[in-house]
Amino acid sequence: MKFFILALSLASLSATAGAANASSPAGVIDHFHETLIAGMQGGNELGCKGRAEKLKPVIDQTYDIPFLAEKVLRRDWGKLSAKQRKQFTHTLHDLVITTYAFEFSSFNDETFETLKTQDMSQGRKLVRTRLQIPGDPAVSFDYLLQKRGGQWRVVNVITEGISDLAVRAQQYSQALKERGFNGMISWLREQIKKNQTDC
Numbered sequence: 001m002k003f004f005i006l007a008l009s010l011a012s013l014s015a016t017a018g019a020a021n022a023s024s025p026a027g028v029i030d031h032f033h034e035t036l037i038a039g040m041q042g043g044n045e046l047g048c049k050g051r052a053e054k055l056k057p058v059i060d061q062t063y064d065i066p067f068l069a070e071k072v073l074r075r076d077w078g079k080l081s082a083k084q085r086k087q088f089t090h091t092l093h094d095l096v097i098t099t100y101a102f103e104f105s106s107f108n109d110e111t112f113e114t115l116k117t118q119d120m121s122q123g124r125k126l127v128r129t130r131l132q133i134p135g136d137p138a139v140s141f142d143y144l145l146q147k148r149g150g151q152w153r154v155v156n157v158i159t160e161g162i163s164d165l166a167v168r169a170q171q172y173s174q175a176l177k178e179r180g181f182n183g184m185i186s187w188l189r190e191q192i193k194k195n196q197t198d199c
Contacts, residue, residue, distance in 0.1 A: 025125040025145045025152045026117050032062045033112040033129070036100070040107035048199025051101040059100065064146070064153035065093045071155075072168040076176055084181055091188045098195035105199060109134050112141075120144065125152065 035058040039051040046054065069089040070077045077085065115128040124146045130138040144156040156165040175184040 023152070024117075025127050025143075026114050028062055028145065028152045028154075029127045029129060029143050030114055032058055033114075036104050037107070037110070037112070039101070040104050040110070043106040048098075048101050048105070048196055051105065051199070052097050052196075055100050056097050059093075059097055061151075062154055063096060064148050064155050065089060065096065067146075067148065067153070067155050068092065068165065068168075071165060072172050073176070074169055074173060076173065080181065087185060088181075091185055091192075094192050095188055095195075098192050098199075102195040102199050123147070124155075 035055060039046060039054050042054075043051065066089055069085070069092050072092070073080070073088070080088070111132045113130050113132060115130065118126040118128065120126050124144055127143045127145065129141045129143070131141060132138050140158075140160055142158040143154050144158070145152045146155050147153070156163055158164070172184065175187055179187060
């Protein structure tokens with residue numbers, strides 16, 4: 001199974017599975033993980049399109065994509081028109097979904113374990129988890145969540161200590177500077193198409 005630094009933005013299959021309230025930060029992540037595992041288990045049968053369709057509603061419930069879209073563009077967000085903001089947010093949304101469908105494509109007895117939830121500044125929560133891979137070292141996935149509309153949503157993923165939000169901000173800022181807005185969107189769409197093709 002391949003891995004990415006999300007790339008942006010999963011319920012635990014440990015002994016605590018199903019125990020957390022789905023409205024809690026840990027419950028949100030647990031439900032996401034359960035959906036990932038289900039997609040991996042049906043990987044060949046579902047195909048890339050099927051996995052993406054299965055993941056879409058859960059990603060919509062789990063990630064705060066509008067928040068991520070604004071934060072990854074940093075100061076450049078304020079320079080965009082309302083139409084451009086909408087276009088970028090939609091493109092980022094599609095990229096997150098196809099990336100997960102691509103990266104988590106097959107099942108080899110992997111399990112997710114939710115470790116603990118920590119209080120963070122500004123009322124946010126950090127849910128620490130790890131992916132157990134038979135025969136390989138565990139991979140840590142820490143999820144930073146905040147409330148939007150009364151629901152806990154992921155606003156950053158830290159994989160093995162590396163912030164996805166920070167990595168994306170650097171990449172997209174550079175792409176916007178070098179390619180312009182339309183060029184950046186085309187670049188992102190190329191990544192989406194590659195994910196769909198290589199799934």
